[in-house]
Amino acid sequence: MQRLVLSGALLVGACGVADDRPANLEYITNAILAPTCAMAQCHSAFKRAEGDQFDTVEAPRLSIVGHNLVDPLAGPLDPAQTFLIQSVTVGTRNRDGDTIRMPYDAPMPDADVQLIIKWISEGAKGAQCIANADGNGCARFLDPSTRQSKTRVVKCVDGVVGDTVQDCTGNQICSFSVGNGKCSG
Amino acid sequence: MLRLVIFTVVTAAAVAIAHPAAAYPQYQLSRDQTCSGCHLSPAGGGLLTENGYSVAETMSQFGTAPEFLNGILPAPSWLALGGDLRAAGGFIKTPSNEPAVFPMQAELYAHATFEGFSLHVTGGARPAQWITGNGTPGVLDRLWSREHYVMWQQDASAHEGLFVRAGRFMPVFGLRLAEHPVYTRRYGGTPLYADTYGAAVEYVTSAWEAHLTGFIEDPLIDPVSHDSGAAAYSEVRLNAQLQVGGELMVTSATDHVRIRGGATAKLYLPSVDTLVQAEVQYARTQIDGGRAPNQIIAYVMGSKFLGSAMLLDVGLGHYDENVAIRGLDRDAVDVNLHWFITSHFELVVQNRIEGLGVGQSVGGPTGGWTLLHAHYRL
Numbered sequence: 001m002q003r004l005v006l007s008g009a010l011l012v013g014a015c016g017v018a019d020d021r022p023a024n025l026e027y028i029t030n031a032i033l034a035p036t037c038a039m040a041q042c043h044s045a046f047k048r049a050e051g052d053q054f055d056t057v058e059a060p061r062l063s064i065v066g067h068n069l070v071d072p073l074a075g076p077l078d079p080a081q082t083f084l085i086q087s088v089t090v091g092t093r094n095r096d097g098d099t100i101r102m103p104y105d106a107p108m109p110d111a112d113v114q115l116i117i118k119w120i121s122e123g124a125k126g127a128q129c130i131a132n133a134d135g136n137g138c139a140r141f142l143d144p145s146t147r148q149s150k151t152r153v154v155k156c157v158d159g160v161v162g163d164t165v166q167d168c169t170g171n172q173i174c175s176f177s178v179g180n181g182k183c184s185g
Numbered sequence: 186m187l188r189l190v191i192f193t194v195v196t197a198a199a200v201a202i203a204h205p206a207a208a209y210p211q212y213q214l215s216r217d218q219t220c221s222g223c224h225l226s227p228a229g230g231g232l233l234t235e236n237g238y239s240v241a242e243t244m245s246q247f248g249t250a251p252e253f254l255n256g257i258l259p260a261p262s263w264l265a266l267g268g269d270l271r272a273a274g275g276f277i278k279t280p281s282n283e284p285a286v287f288p289m290q291a292e293l294y295a296h297a298t299f300e301g302f303s304l305h306v307t308g309g310a311r312p313a314q315w316i317t318g319n320g321t322p323g324v325l326d327r328l329w330s331r332e333h334y335v336m337w338q339q340d341a342s343a344h345e346g347l348f349v350r351a352g353r354f355m356p357v358f359g360l361r362l363a364e365h366p367v368y369t370r371r372y373g374g375t376p377l378y379a380d381t382y383g384a385a386v387e388y389v390t391s392a393w394e395a396h397l398t399g400f401i402e403d404p405l406i407d408p409v410s411h412d413s414g415a416a417a418y419s420e421v422r423l424n425a426q427l428q429v430g431g432e433l434m435v436t437s438a439t440d441h442v443r444i445r446g447g448a449t450a451k452l453y454l455p456s457v458d459t460l461v462q463a464e465v466q467y468a469r470t471q472i473d474g475g476r477a478p479n480q481i482i483a484y485v486m487g488s489k490f491l492g493s494a495m496l497l498d499v500g501l502g503h504y505d506e507n508v509a510i511r512g513l514d515r516d517a518v519d520v521n522l523h524w525f526i527t528s529h530f531e532l533v534v535q536n537r538i539e540g541l542g543v544g545q546s547v548g549g550p551t552g553g554w555t556l557l558h559a560h561y562r563l
Binding site (some may be wrong): 019021022024026027028029031032035038039041044045046047048049050052055056057058091100101102103104105106107108109110111112113179 | 277279281315317371376378408409411438439470472474475507511512549550552
């Protein structure tokens, strides 16, 4: 009887514990970011507060790459220190210098934060780059010889970094906001 | 101090607690049988009928003339005019306590009737969309028409029977509580500003009503909701104090297909002048990539009328983002006290405390707010 009770308790305890949700941008956008962050007055297409939008897969890709919310390839990467995670755990400074924790109107479950951290730690696939008309984007990498962060032009498909097209040298950089998909400067 | 003022105003632009409200479904069964008994729209909300004016006057501390602008600007019989102004201030727990003061609604309504046909337009302020480069939105960027539709109704004088609408409006679905942060609205398919273009066939009688709406993602502006689909809602009044309802919504967007089904119920207890209403919804979202989280969304509200001018709402909400995973469910307790000072002016104290994974070892921070909300109906 004791064994039966113990087995039952273990089953009940195990029910719903394992978080096997996929750590990809499609799931995170539709199941977490859109219902939590994309309210009318916040990060919906309707408002686009602070320029960030999280209601379709394309939208967070653009916000994350365009505003360096994750910087997935600028290793060594600590996902917990990225702007995206800081904003939902301890708060980040807004334009007026005030620290505000997101979501503003309803807290985010710890398990959702952990799933986003897992997605970032696995490279934030889907929001690594934005392709220009030629299919090229920008990526950051850690130069193994100098341990310096550098940038390069890469092939970019669905927000995932592909083959290297060109390493930027000297003072040139590849940045989404400064001539996306080419070395400039 | 200046910094505090700037902060509150700026955060006001980001807060999601504001904005236009619909009717008070607390009045259904307790004061009238149907929404259209008091409102021109078969969905409820917005402009009032003569009966609605009468209820507004009766349900107020100092019953003033309930008509548009207290009746000082009489309109022809074919034209109904109105409007709503709302603002709020208080603290929002995010989980730290942040002061917040923000406008909620500034809208005007016009409803012109020609025989059985009518044209309805709601116009007013909207939150301006962010402009990259810190550009300042212009006046036109802050204005819009949230609703505009043409309607045919079978019996224009009775506010019952068959209604057919086409244009921009919110699909009728569920309890339609005015407070859009309630889970059955926020997570339940009718969030704030989810009004969109569609067509609806609706039938309303004192015994039952049914609403079928087909809608599309707004092709003209960047919308709140990207879903297109159909919504069906019906409710049956078993007697003068009890009604039950059913709901179904199927939508799709670029990244997902979603189905929602649920039930509603209302019970009025005349001996204690209290209305209890509840909605339970199951939602399943098929996300590109193969996963389909099952969700439960529920809200129950008890509303006690206190004398002729006050209304106390106590609501309990539950939202489980994914029933298979622990710690993803949230529960909220809402306590709202309405004071209808005149036929036009209302003060509401709104409070919420919200917990994640309540009673479990996993969850998250606690949230909530306490706000004083002022509402003036023109």
